[in-house]
Amino acid sequence: MTDEEHDLTTELEVVEADWGRAIVDNDADAIGRFTTDDWQIVGEDGITSRETFLxxxxxxxxxHETMSKITGSVRGLGDVAVLxxxxxxxxxxxxxxxxxxxWVTDVFVRGADGWRCAHTHLTTARDGS
Structure with a gap:
């Protein structure tokens, strides 16, 4: 891993940890600050808009009572990153x-206010995966 990849991974892990705390705090306004206005979350029940989630x-x-995440990979593509x-x-x-x-895939975009999530995709993990 290059220094640049390591720095991006560290930066996004901090964003994800702060976002996770906002979710566990059930603070809709704080949660919203980590997402783009058109953020969507895709799960087994389909697509949920930012407005519906908030x-x-x-x-x-x-x-939410607990939330934890272990980063598997981060891929930087300029002002877009996939975690x-x-x-x-x-x-x-x-x-x-x-x-x-x-398994969680978050697509982040970097703007003037930092990294914000534009899309989240959730896939149920199976035992042994």
Missing amino acids: ALVRSGDLT TGRGTTTGRYRGQAFSSDE
Whole structure:
């Protein structure tokens, strides 16, 4: 890994850790500061817009209790970076407890205000993966 790749990985891991804390704090405004206005999250139930995700957090229908992530790889492409890793999350969705173990791909764009996530894709991890 070059120094530049190491620096980018470190920088994005800090952003991801801060974003994760905002999610565990269930702070919709803080969460929103880590995403672009058109951010989408893709999971097993389809595509969720930024507005829908933040509305669920604001209403209390979606809460997070824990979140962790281990970075697998970071690929820098100028002002775009792709971070892939494995994450676990616990929380509640509309009163039902959930626990997830997923491969996570986040696409970040660098702007005047730093790195913000433009797209997140989640894939359920299988045992032994």
